[in-house]
Amino acid sequence: MLTKEQLLAMSEDDYMNDEQHEYFKHLLLTEAQDIKDHLKEARENLSSQSYEADELDKAAQEEDRRLQLRFLDRQTKLLPKIEQAIARIEHDDFGYCEITGDPIGVQRLLLRPTATLCAEEKQRQEMKEKSYRDA
Template sequence: MQADPEAQRLLAMPEETYMNEEQLLFFHARLLTEQAEVEAHLEEVRKAVADNERSGDELDRAAVEEELRLLLRQADRETRLLRKIRQALRRIEEGDYGYCAETGQPIGLPRLLLRPTAELCLEAKERQEQREHHYSKSRGDQ
């Protein structure tokens, strides 16, 4: 599944050692790295937005506005991701990381390796998505 030897080593650990110190340190380091990357990219986006605002070329205004809209949408997504990363780091500190916020069951290493910010186990996430789909369908959004 993962080419990363460190991730392979974690996956090879017995289930009863779930969220041991080594696993928590691994995810803490991974989340900190991801946080730094997102913060650096958000700073780049902020600078690009500021540069676009100074651009006064009326000929390319539509293209500049479209680029700005895309940059702002990307910044919004990354801001939400940054919030999720910080919440995951807080869960590590509080000892809740790796366990489903809804059921209390382990989320599982494979899922956390793919999405280290996951708060729900796969079953709870599927139920949430079904509820959201049902709600949007009942509202006529589809």
């Protein structure tokens, strides 16, 4: 399997070849399993927590619990995105912007392997959102 350095050293003509698909599929599968393991562990920790009688301790525990639940929610929402990215690899759509069809780019995919938009399109959408908020 390719290393990250080999992946980055490949020419643009080799974009989304079989080796790159294999690299990203392995990366996504590993990330999905890590998230599932972490979710299981976090749920077990949350269910086994006991509460202190002291009001300050209770408040601190509740805040910690709220932050853990928020993190769990984010992780739970990430799993379907990972599964969709794996499906795009299998259908040979992975690595290309769903709006423009342009390559997303290896560096962007290494940072966010679930990305569906190229940097330019993502920036355009963020500018639109900002202008709607400002209006």
